[in-house]
Amino acid sequence: MRSELLERYRALPLPSTTDEPWRFTDLKGFDPDTFVSNGHVRGQTPAGAAGSMLDLDVAALATVTEDGIEIERAPEGVTFEPLRDHEMLGTLVGADEKFAAHNAALWEHGLLVQVPKGVVLEKPLYVRIANSHDDGALFWRLLVVAEPESRFSVVEEYASARPDLAGYSNAVSELFVGQGAKVEYVSLQNLSAETWHFASHRARVDRDAELDWVAGGFGSKKGKTRIQNDLAGAGATSRVTGAYFADGEQHLDYDTFQEHIAPNTTSDFAFKGALRDHATAVWRGMIKVEKDAQKTNAYQENRNLILSEQAHADSIPGLEIEANDVRCTHGATISPVNRDELFYAMARGISRGEAERLIVRGFFTDVLNRIELEPVREAVTEALEARIPQA
Amino acid sequence: MAATPETEIVAGIGNDYKYGFHDEENYVFKSERGLSAEVVAAISERKNEPDWMRKFRLKSLEYFMARPLPEWGGDLSQIDFDNIYYYIKPTEEQANTWEDLPADIKNTWDRLGIPEAERKFLAGVGAQYESEVVYHKLQEKLESQGVIFKDMDSGLRDHEELVKQYFGTIIPQNDNKFAALNSAVWSGGSFIYVPPGVSIEMPLQAYFRINAENMGQFERTLIIVDEGAYVHYVEGCTAPIYTTDSLHSAVVEIIVKEGGRCRYTTIQNWSTNVYNLVTKRAVAYKDATMEWVDGNLGSKLTMKYPAIWLLGERAHGEVLSIAFANKGQHQDAGGKAVHVAPKTTSTITSKSISKNGGRASYRGLLEVAKGAEGAKSKVVCDALILDEDSRTDTYPYISIDENNVDIGHEATVSKIGEEQLFYLMSRGLSEAEAAAMIVSGFVEPITKELPLEYAVEMNRLIQLQMEGSVG
Numbered sequence: 001m002r003s004e005l006l007e008r009y010r011a012l013p014l015p016s017t018t019d020e021p022w023r024f025t026d027l028k029g030f031d032p033d034t035f036v037s038n039g040h041v042r043g044q045t046p047a048g049a050a051g052s053m054l055d056l057d058v059a060a061l062a063t064v065t066e067d068g069i070e071i072e073r074a075p076e077g078v079t080f081e082p083l084r085d086h087e088m089l090g091t092l093v094g095a096d097e098k099f100a101a102h103n104a105a106l107w108e109h110g111l112l113v114q115v116p117k118g119v120v121l122e123k124p125l126y127v128r129i130a131n132s133h134d135d136g137a138l139f140w141r142l143l144v145v146a147e148p149e150s151r152f153s154v155v156e157e158y159a160s161a162r163p164d165l166a167g168y169s170n171a172v173s174e175l176f177v178g179q180g181a182k183v184e185y186v187s188l189q190n191l192s193a194e195t196w197h198f199a200s201h202r203a204r205v206d207r208d209a210e211l212d213w214v215a216g217g218f219g220s221k222k223g224k225t226r227i228q229n230d231l232a233g234a235g236a237t238s239r240v241t242g243a244y245f246a247d248g249e250q251h252l253d254y255d256t257f258q259e260h261i262a263p264n265t266t267s268d269f270a271f272k273g274a275l276r277d278h279a280t281a282v283w284r285g286m287i288k289v290e291k292d293a294q295k296t297n298a299y300q301e302n303r304n305l306i307l308s309e310q311a312h313a314d315s316i317p318g319l320e321i322e323a324n325d326v327r328c329t330h331g332a333t334i335s336p337v338n339r340d341e342l343f344y345a346m347a348r349g350i351s352r353g354e355a356e357r358l359i360v361r362g363f364f365t366d367v368l369n370r371i372e373l374e375p376v377r378e379a380v381t382e383a384l385e386a387r388i389p390q391a
Numbered sequence: 392m393a394a395t396p397e398t399e400i401v402a403g404i405g406n407d408y409k410y411g412f413h414d415e416e417n418y419v420f421k422s423e424r425g426l427s428a429e430v431v432a433a434i435s436e437r438k439n440e441p442d443w444m445r446k447f448r449l450k451s452l453e454y455f456m457a458r459p460l461p462e463w464g465g466d467l468s469q470i471d472f473d474n475i476y477y478y479i480k481p482t483e484e485q486a487n488t489w490e491d492l493p494a495d496i497k498n499t500w501d502r503l504g505i506p507e508a509e510r511k512f513l514a515g516v517g518a519q520y521e522s523e524v525v526y527h528k529l530q531e532k533l534e535s536q537g538v539i540f541k542d543m544d545s546g547l548r549d550h551e552e553l554v555k556q557y558f559g560t561i562i563p564q565n566d567n568k569f570a571a572l573n574s575a576v577w578s579g580g581s582f583i584y585v586p587p588g589v590s591i592e593m594p595l596q597a598y599f600r601i602n603a604e605n606m607g608q609f610e611r612t613l614i615i616v617d618e619g620a621y622v623h624y625v626e627g628c629t630a631p632i633y634t635t636d637s638l639h640s641a642v643v644e645i646i647v648k649e650g651g652r653c654r655y656t657t658i659q660n661w662s663t664n665v666y667n668l669v670t671k672r673a674v675a676y677k678d679a680t681m682e683w684v685d686g687n688l689g690s691k692l693t694m695k696y697p698a699i700w701l702l703g704e705r706a707h708g709e710v711l712s713i714a715f716a717n718k719g720q721h722q723d724a725g726g727k728a729v730h731v732a733p734k735t736t737s738t739i740t741s742k743s744i745s746k747n748g749g750r751a752s753y754r755g756l757l758e759v760a761k762g763a764e765g766a767k768s769k770v771v772c773d774a775l776i777l778d779e780d781s782r783t784d785t786y787p788y789i790s791i792d793e794n795n796v797d798i799g800h801e802a803t804v805s806k807i808g809e810e811q812l813f814y815l816m817s818r819g820l821s822e823a824e825a826a827a828m829i830v831s832g833f834v835e836p837i838t839k840e841l842p843l844e845y846a847v848e849m850n851r852l853i854q855l856q857m858e859g860s861v862g
Contacts, residue, residue, distance in 0.1 A: 020463075024790075291779065294779070306791075306794040307794075308794065309794050310794075311794060312791065312792055312794075313791055314789065314790050314791070315789045315791075315800070316786075316787075316788055316789065317785070317787060317800065317802070318784070318785055318786050318787070319774075319783070319784060319785035319802060319804055320782070320784045321774070321776060321782060321783045321784065321804050322782045323776075323779060324776040324777065324778050324779045324781060324806050325779075325806050326776070326804060326805070326806070327803075327804070327805055328802075328803065328804040328805075329801070329802065329803045329804075330785070330800075330801070330802050331799070331800060331801045331802075332787075332789055332798075332799075332800040333798060333799045333800070334789065334791045334796065334798045335796070335797050335798065336794050336795045336796065
């Protein structure tokens with residue numbers, strides 16, 4: 001089976017900019033096969049523990065590196081263990097795309113989170129995914145099964161052991177949010193600026209269930225993060241809040257898909273990003289409303305703040321609607337720091353750096369306010385502010 | 392020859408398309424079906440063209456053959472390029488009075504109301520029937536001011552240097568597959584030159600009529616608006632209803648020089664067996680304004696995205712697009728604005744309605760190149776979806792390479808509000824009337840931009856499309 005998947009991976013060409021989804025993300029110079037998979041680097045020791053941007057009081061804790069997964073703590077009555085075979089594995093993210101296929105073929109260290117029916121966890125479940133080998137490839141796989149009426153938070157954080165560590169990160173996460181369940185899913189990506197990062201996250205939200213998702217993007221060199229939500233049961237709701245900040249030569253690519261399958265479903269995606277230096281970002285968003293998904297309410301927003309002459313953003317929202325009783329809205333803006341605001345602040349004796357910081361903070365306020373977990377909100381706020389140099 | 396009896400027309404129409412009649416064919420020349428270098432060379436020879444144009448056509452044919460069909464947009468797989476007539480010459484000479492036309496062709500124009508419109512509110516008229524412009528007239532006053540308004544073939548004959556300077560420069564012959572096709576087999580269309588400072592108050596109109604079955608119509612239009620000049624060009628089009636498909640693939644190139652303004656209005660009402668695959672692009676220089684008002688009501692599949700390249704400082708571009716997709720129709724329409732110079736501004740407003748299984752797609756591009764500092768653009772797309780069998784899509788591409796810009800895009804999809812319907816019905820309107828009124832209100836931001844006569848026509852066409860629909 002794994003060998004078939006590897007064949008599939010090999011048969012798929014590396015995406016090029018002539019493939020529409022990759023038009024703005026050029027993978028020239030990247031060869032996934034030059035990275036050493038899952039550790040086993042001869043004569044090399046791991047670069048040490050990766051730091052965390054979060055200060056969390058957690059119910060469960062796991063750390064993943066190329067070498068393996070370590071479960072440090074897990075609550076009673078909940079499955080929080082290394083992922084092995086599972087009937088739901090691969091049913092949301094298959095192997096029909098180059099990087100998903102690569103993950104399906106080579107992942108070794110994954111995590112299964114399964115919360116039984118009706119169980120409510122106060123503290124979040126936390127996993128850190130740390131690229132720790134120079135030129136290593138880490139294939140991370142997460143499977144979350146929220147049984148009906150359960151409520152909990154899962155936080156995953158991607159980091160590199162050193163800020164100059166070069167690596168390849170390939171992640172797949174599948175989330176099943178059962179009937180009436182509520183899941184908060186936080187995915188913070190703070191990899192080194194020398195790491196290629198490709199991720200496919202997909203969730204299925206069942207009847208009357210609720211998914212509240214936070215995606216933070218600060219690190220990595222280049223790659224693509226795919227986020228798909230299937231509103232599969234009537235009354236399902238999903239909310240995805242994205243905040244990103246890129247600088248230097250970073251390139252971030254978010255590809256989001258809101259798939260409304262069942263009636264009376266709601267999705268609300270808001271992504272805001274700031275870019276400075278030569279950084280670039282591309283955001284694609286598609287709302288698809290299937291025929292039966294009447295009374296859909298779908299929202300999609302992407303706003304970019306451009307902080308330097310050379311920064312660049314592409315924003316490609318989209319709607320495909322096959323039901324008629326719907327309310328779908330999207331908005332996209334790309335704008336520089338407002339010069340009047342900057343002037344106003346500076347005229348009142350505030351330094352340029354401080355004024356810019358105020359403006360960036362103001363820009364992100366509404367997306368930050370959507371983040372319910374306070375430590376996550378604080379960590380994201382801090383990560384954003386840390387990117388603005390002091391005057 | 393008399394036109395088809397009214398009853399037959401009605402039977403074929405379904406949704407009350409009143410232009411579905413056709414004349415019997417009584418042509419001077421009709422090419423063989425299909426496309427080849429021989430067909431292309433024959434067209435050029437018959438038109439007695441200069442050698443450069445013959446070569447241009449043949450090269451374009453190579454490009455057309457080499458390019459694959461686009462895989463995006465609508466379904467093009469059913470077009471049978473070998474079954475199309477690429478050139479039909481209906482009359483020997485072009486007329487400049489309606490009476491000089493053969494009776495059946497004149498009758499067609501009368502039924503379309505063109506001579507009457509000319510008398511009332513037009514500064515000039517060109518009427519294209521199949522491949523050739525059979526009637527052409529410009530008010531003498533304008534002629535004496537140096538305005539040129541001719542069919543493209545006469546334009547090439549009489550003003551070869553001017554044509555050669557601009558032809559194919561805005562839309563290169565290999566721009567896309569259908570631009571290449573048009574460049575190979577083009578015939579008819581308009582050539583317009585407005586001298587500096589001349590403002591043409593009343594619109595110039597071109598009307599395009601396909602009559603034969605499996606006809607391919609490939610008009611080519613070139614408009615040059617010189618410094619500080621103004622023209623409003625209006626085009627309309629209709630075709631008979633046949634069970635097999637026809638192809639309309641036009642290329643329209645427009646140059647608006649410093650301080651000039653051009654407005655180009657289209658009311659596209661092809662019958663639902665016509666593939667309408669059109670490339671339209673304008674360049675606007677310093678302080679110039681280009682406006683596309685694009686109404687798409689007819690055709691089987693339309694793929695058309697009028698574009699404006701804002702090349703000079705403070706140039707302004709505007710695209711107003713209405714699409715109505717009814718049963719069996721796919722309107723893949725939109726607009727493009729490319730900001731190249733500083734302080735350029737653009738607005739794209741799209742209103743689409745899908746009904747009865749129709750599909751309306753907005754597809755657009757907003758691009759700001761490096762150096763277009765202070766550019767501003769706003770793209771607003773609203774879609775109304777009238778029943779559960781219909782579909783609407785929005786694909787607005789945005790690509791920004793300049794940091795000091797202000798760009799906004801918004802889109803909404805909704806159905807007719809029940810409160811609005813209820814309110815209107817409580818005032819004594821039937822449900823269908825109320826729905827039609829709401830739709831008219833929905834597209835009003837665009838229809839109000841049309842000259843009165845066309846606004847009335849557009850509203851009437853929308854009413855027709857709305858007939859038999861229940862909100």
